[in-house]
Amino acid sequence: MIPTFFGTTLLVFVILQSVPSGPFEQAVMQIKMAKMQSGEGQTSSSSDDKGSIELSDRVLEKLRMQFGLDKPVWKRYLIWLGVLKKEIKFKETQIGVPFRETIKVLGQGKYVPISLQRWILVYEEDNGDLSILGSQVGTDFKWKTDEYQILPDAYDIENWENINWTLKKKIDENNVSIVSSKRQGVFTGYLGHSSKHNEDVGKLIWDRLHISAFLGITGFILSYLVCIPLGIMKALKHGSRFDVISSGIVFIGYSIPAYAFGVLMLLIFSTTTVFDAPILPSRGWRPEDWEQLTLIGKMIGQLRHAFLPTVCYMLGGFAGLTMLMKNSLMENLSQDYVRTAFAKGLSEKRVVVYHAVRNSLIPLATGIGGLIGVFLASSYLIEKVFGIDGIGMLTFKAIGSRDYGIIMGFIVIGTFIRLLGNLISDLCYALIDPRIRFK
Amino acid sequence: MNIQSESILQKRIKRFKSIKRGYYSLLALGFLYMLALLGPLWINNKPLILKYDDKYYFPAIVDLLDFIPGINYPLYESKTFDQNSSRIEVDFRKLKKEINKQNNGNFILMPIYPYHPHEDLKDQLDEEYDDLNNNNVYDFGEPFIDENNSGGWSENHPPTLPAGFKGRHLLGTDNTGRDVFVRIVDGYKISITFAIIVTILSYIIGIAIGAFLGYYAGKIDLFGVRLMEVFSAIPFLFTLMILASFMQPSVFLLATLSVFLKGWIGITYYIRGEFFREKAKDYVSAAVSMGTSPFNVMFKHILPNSLTPIITWAPFAIIGDIFTLVSLDFLGYGLKPPTSSWGNLLKQAAENLDNWHMLIFPVIVLTITIFMITFISEAIREAFDPKIYSRLR
Numbered sequence: 001m002i003p004t005f006f007g008t009t010l011l012v013f014v015i016l017q018s019v020p021s022g023p024f025e026q027a028v029m030q031i032k033m034a035k036m037q038s039g040e041g042q043t044s045s046s047s048d049d050k051g052s053i054e055l056s057d058r059v060l061e062k063l064r065m066q067f068g069l070d071k072p073v074w075k076r077y078l079i080w081l082g083v084l085k086k087e088i089k090f091k092e093t094q095i096g097v098p099f100r101e102t103i104k105v106l107g108q109g110k111y112v113p114i115s116l117q118r119w120i121l122v123y124e125e126d127n128g129d130l131s132i133l134g135s136q137v138g139t140d141f142k143w144k145t146d147e148y149q150i151l152p153d154a155y156d157i158e159n160w161e162n163i164n165w166t167l168k169k170k171i172d173e174n175n176v177s178i179v180s181s182k183r184q185g186v187f188t189g190y191l192g193h194s195s196k197h198n199e200d201v202g203k204l205i206w207d208r209l210h211i212s213a214f215l216g217i218t219g220f221i222l223s224y225l226v227c228i229p230l231g232i233m234k235a236l237k238h239g240s241r242f243d244v245i246s247s248g249i250v251f252i253g254y255s256i257p258a259y260a261f262g263v264l265m266l267l268i269f270s271t272t273t274v275f276d277a278p279i280l281p282s283r284g285w286r287p288e289d290w291e292q293l294t295l296i297g298k299m300i301g302q303l304r305h306a307f308l309p310t311v312c313y314m315l316g317g318f319a320g321l322t323m324l325m326k327n328s329l330m331e332n333l334s335q336d337y338v339r340t341a342f343a344k345g346l347s348e349k350r351v352v353v354y355h356a357v358r359n360s361l362i363p364l365a366t367g368i369g370g371l372i373g374v375f376l377a378s379s380y381l382i383e384k385v386f387g388i389d390g391i392g393m394l395t396f397k398a399i400g401s402r403d404y405g406i407i408m409g410f411i412v413i414g415t416f417i418r419l420l421g422n423l424i425s426d427l428c429y430a431l432i433d434p435r436i437r438f439k
Numbered sequence: 440m441n442i443q444s445e446s447i448l449q450k451r452i453k454r455f456k457s458i459k460r461g462y463y464s465l466l467a468l469g470f471l472y473m474l475a476l477l478g479p480l481w482i483n484n485k486p487l488i489l490k491y492d493d494k495y496y497f498p499a500i501v502d503l504l505d506f507i508p509g510i511n512y513p514l515y516e517s518k519t520f521d522q523n524s525s526r527i528e529v530d531f532r533k534l535k536k537e538i539n540k541q542n543n544g545n546f547i548l549m550p551i552y553p554y555h556p557h558e559d560l561k562d563q564l565d566e567e568y569d570d571l572n573n574n575n576v577y578d579f580g581e582p583f584i585d586e587n588n589s590g591g592w593s594e595n596h597p598p599t600l601p602a603g604f605k606g607r608h609l610l611g612t613d614n615t616g617r618d619v620f621v622r623i624v625d626g627y628k629i630s631i632t633f634a635i636i637v638t639i640l641s642y643i644i645g646i647a648i649g650a651f652l653g654y655y656a657g658k659i660d661l662f663g664v665r666l667m668e669v670f671s672a673i674p675f676l677f678t679l680m681i682l683a684s685f686m687q688p689s690v691f692l693l694a695t696l697s698v699f700l701k702g703w704i705g706i707t708y709y710i711r712g713e714f715f716r717e718k719a720k721d722y723v724s725a726a727v728s729m730g731t732s733p734f735n736v737m738f739k740h741i742l743p744n745s746l747t748p749i750i751t752w753a754p755f756a757i758i759g760d761i762f763t764l765v766s767l768d769f770l771g772y773g774l775k776p777p778t779s780s781w782g783n784l785l786k787q788a789a790e791n792l793d794n795w796h797m798l799i800f801p802v803i804v805l806t807i808t809i810f811m812i813t814f815i816s817e818a819i820r821e822a823f824d825p826k827i828y829s830r831l832r
Contacts, residue, residue, distance in 0.1 A: 003665060004665070004668045004669055004672050005672075007665070007666075007668070007669030007672075008669050008672040008673050011669060011670075011673060012673060012678060012681075015678070015681065015682065016681065019681070019682070019685050020685055021685055251810060251813055252806060252810065254809070254813065255805075255806040255807075255808075255809035255810040255813065256802065256805070256806050256809075257762055257765060257766065257805075259766070259769065260765075260769075260785055260802050260805065263785065263788065263789045263792070263798060263802075264798065264799075264802055266789075266792060267792055267795055267798055267799075270792075271792050271793060272793075273793070273795045282792075380677075380770070381766055381769065381770065384770065385789060395677065396680075396770065399677075399680050399681055399684055399772070400684070407681065410674075410677070411673075411674065411677075414674045414677070415672050415673070415674075418672055419672065
């Protein structure tokens, strides 16, 4: 299970890192565009060739460092995992000249935004070694509370201490480039940074988790609640008209992709094609005037919005579950132990419910874990149809905007849920089937 | 009396044929696929035969063979055919009208349904009229065909509603003025072609890898199974979208990607399992002891004996592949418009929900196709792996 997690994330990581037009290329493009617009390209060029808007090697190298592309892929993967330290800040500075590092933006002050800063000094010792020193923290302007003091001038500071910045490269006699690094990755609970939303991926996903989870879990529970009794009925009445007709319906349900069914439902219930007025809302997760609604209004609004997506979620595994239940029960009913149970003189109800059905649920238990994964992970189709801004929609949009942070974060969560699902299935297996014991 | 004994395969095929709905579904789908493949001959805006100024042209046939490298559909310029039009390419439907009017030895045979899946008919949806003064505009008094029985000539704008068999566009046109029926037929061709390519490729790869793992077992097998676990844990469609988003997707490219990411895994598992079971049997030991090479043991002895899961798995694989392409196109990361794949049709319909005919027909055709493949799969399973449930009550 754990090797699989690493293998999968590594595979997707390598794919993402090796495809063109990633964040790095986008950044290069942006800088080029900015240069072109400001006309800098033209002025600096002596000839009329287009090469004038090419970036200099120095800038490219800086950018590459910023995106961590100066390291081999395996190192980048380990950094992403949080095993190796990640270079977070990067600075080229002169030896002996202190600069201010912004640690945190505190907020809007009276006139300007105020941030927490400290001085950093690259200091050359007598034997030629370079050490990087930092001062105490302080604000650049007066902050509202007395919690922080204003950072004094660099020359007034006497207590310099060693800090977590390290020397990256010596550029020449007087200049060095230094980096601040920190262990920050999946293992430390950091899923990455979204370049488009400019926010932590963990937070973005967490904010939307309740939507996807609500739809997924509701659809999941409902489909089990419907499919198991239906499967049992079909098995008991095998060959009857009920069986044939319900089989037909189930297979039609299987033949329509859930999202296409969703579009069909939208056509019926949310446009004026069939009914005179739209019955259900066509887009969104909640009514737009959610805040103003009363409790009952909220419930009704939520139900109206969630109804069609939930039906679509159900449809996804409906046919498979029903037929699995039916076939499994049929197989069990033809077993010898059922014959024995009947021979003992037990009632049909008891034989079916206590003997056959319990054993027939075993194959379904294997599906439980897998289904959880499917419901959470492959929801972008349905979310796209109904315009719901859940995890699926977030990641779907991330592909378009090449937001690698979100993509990798989603892969982590998706793989994790899937593997967790497998574990749950195994546990359910043991719970239902008394013959299986993990020892 | 000569009694010919039947092989197991013959028996199974006979049993399959005896399950009527599966057998006829297979025949129907196969026949329709042939028709769809020959589409350029019966749904096309190019004539089958054209005789103009004592020269013969066969544009539709060239169009049909266009997929062969080396054959390129030539440009038929409008001035070659004395057509005064702003477009460079000749409009054959118009040419047909002109030829019929002139009656000077020229001859044209258009396909039965003279529209092309990618053809934009925006300005050709108005009711047909006889342009007596050749000014390309309808003038009052010119004869016309009253399609909507309004009594007067009427202009139409896309999307137009289904016209049925009497009108020009059987299932109407979509919002950019393309014929829905033609696009559905073309979409059928694309879907099935994609599914067949994926299935064949994943069978070749899956059988090779599965046979190797199952036959040699041991550490190679352990490694292979780990690899399969890794691949089966990736979110398939999601990764496929990422890969497709920076490429120029074609049917073959998408098929290869989908085989690489998922297609080979299922069949590899099956074959590996079958090989594990089969290689312990006596006939394998006999073959090995006779000095048969491992390759021959694997593919001449064991493989023919482990075909059952391969064949029963095929319809499910095909259904999955069709769904893959539809989803991918629906999300906009598959074949690019104006390709008339079903996913593109659904996407277009979802964006134009007010036009019911754009949605209903593709969904119905897709559903029926999948439904029929389900019948086939049921029949195959029944023929190859019959299960009889005996019950007391």
